[in-house]
Amino acid sequence: MSNTYFSLQREDWSLHRKGQQDQDRHRHKVKQAIKDNLADIVSDESLIMSNGRQIVKVPIRSLEEYRIRYNFQKGRHAGTGQGDSQVGDVIAQGKPDKQQPGKGEGAGEQPGVDYTEADVSLEDIQALLFSELELPDLVDKTPDRMITESIEFRDVRKKGLSGNIDKKRTLLESIRRNARAGSDKTQILPDDLRYKTWEEIEQPDSNAVILAMMDLSGSMGLFEKYCARTFFFWMTRFLRTKYDNVHIRYIAHHTEAHEVTEEHFFTKGESGGTICSSVYDFALRMIEQEYPPDRYNIYPIHFSDGDNLTSDNEKCVRLVKELSTKSQMLGYAEVNQYSRNSTMMNAFAKLDMPEFRKFIIRDKTEVYAALKHFFSRRDGVKSA
Structure with a gap:
């Protein structure tokens, strides 16, 4: 038994989400770039004269990620890498604005930062701009006869109209029942049916x-x-x-x-x-x-x-x-x-x-x- 060896491994599923994570990072970068440049974008003459159909380009910083190069000192472990960094050392740290390339007065000696331009639609700009705006002190001044009626599905029941069958919940109920019965078949019985029920909602409009x-x-x-x-x-x-x-x-x-x-x-x-x-x-x-x-x-x-x-x-x-x-x-x-x-x-x-x-x-x-x-x-x- 002492000569028995075990090999344990686990697949890292986070690697499968790498593309999605990069897309999320890119969307966050673009959103932040719009927010940082919103005052200039709002006053962009080409956007105003285009009747709202213009695609705007906003500068965003490069999306290059940090890459760690390991360095093991001689006498400890054999390894690759260069430099004198130790375990626990800070390898990257943000600089104050006044030290960033392109900031400050006069000609500088710092290298530039790579920027790229992202195409931004009017809808993206509006989403950020309009989220900050509202009509101040808006109150309901609508007469009783001017009421907006809307329909909302707020409940699920076992009985209802055939046109209101909730297919997703019906299928889930069937799967749960077959699983409890130990059956590998997907069979939908009348007791599995689920129906969406709706209510009329009265919402007064504010003129x-x-x-x-x-x-x-x-x-x-x-x-x-x-x-x-x-x-x-x-x-x-x-x-x-x-x-x-x-x-x-x-x-x-x-x-x-x-x-x-x-x-x-x-x-x-x-x-x-x-x-x-x-x-x-x-x-x-x-x-x-x-x-x-x-x-x-x-x-x-x-x-x-x-x-x-x-x-x-x-x-x-x-x-x-x-x-x-x-x-x-x-x-x-x-x-x-x-x-x-x-x-x-x-x-x-x-x-x-x-x-x-x-x-x-x-x-x-x-x-x-x-x-x-x-x-x-x-x-x-x-x-x-």
Whole structure:
């Protein structure tokens, strides 16, 4: 018995999942790359002008894995490898950002890090962006007669309609019964049948209307219009993706305000002077005629460059106060690339109302922060 030898081995099934693990790592890397570059992606002009059909390329770090080279010191074990590492030594450690290649000021001497570009679809971008956005303070304002009925399968029973047979559970019941009986045959008996049962679920819809208001006067340059339209582009896709019962009305103004089509709003330009009170007055009349606050969640959002007729600012403040009382959230975004002194923002700075949110955009990458500011549950985020 002392001369008997045994050989024990076990197959490592984790090796069979190597392909799946690499795919999961790659998806995680791409998702993290999108998240890290989201501010730049949101303001990508090629994506906006492509009507949402563009494939975006985002840089991700190489997926090369660490490879361990063993080193056994002379006098202990014979082996291969080079270097002076000992058992337990740290062989790889992340560097602070300031020491990474490409970081810091001036020319560097560190070697570069390999990056590759991954194709990312609009759906991938939307999934991450829209997960951070929501209509603030949305409440149920739907009349009793406006109820959405849906059907949900919530239970499984032994009796039901033949069209509702749950094939998977029926087959499992048959396998369990045959196993208990010691039979290797798969025979389905009437007692094995399982049926899905459904219930009617009543879900009230929350009506909402978004008033997209934009200054198209002569003082709104290409940069100002681009930032405003980029914001409204993503806003429109977000609302139509996440909410079923939301109305979007597009209002343009210079010295006068008027409703325009979605195509006109995103493509056409106008000129003339600026009287911002015209758009607030127009929004109040539209709410009074079509969207009573007791039945609708109202969200007016106004984009301007802050260049308004000085004598009109006092009227704007008065109308904004009135509009705030009828709105769940009222937003004012000012595109101010060169940090000019804006009398309109100075006038609005004195307003302290929970429904009124303000934001200043100085760079196109701040459109992403503006989206999170206006479409967040609480007070939003502060502009830089």
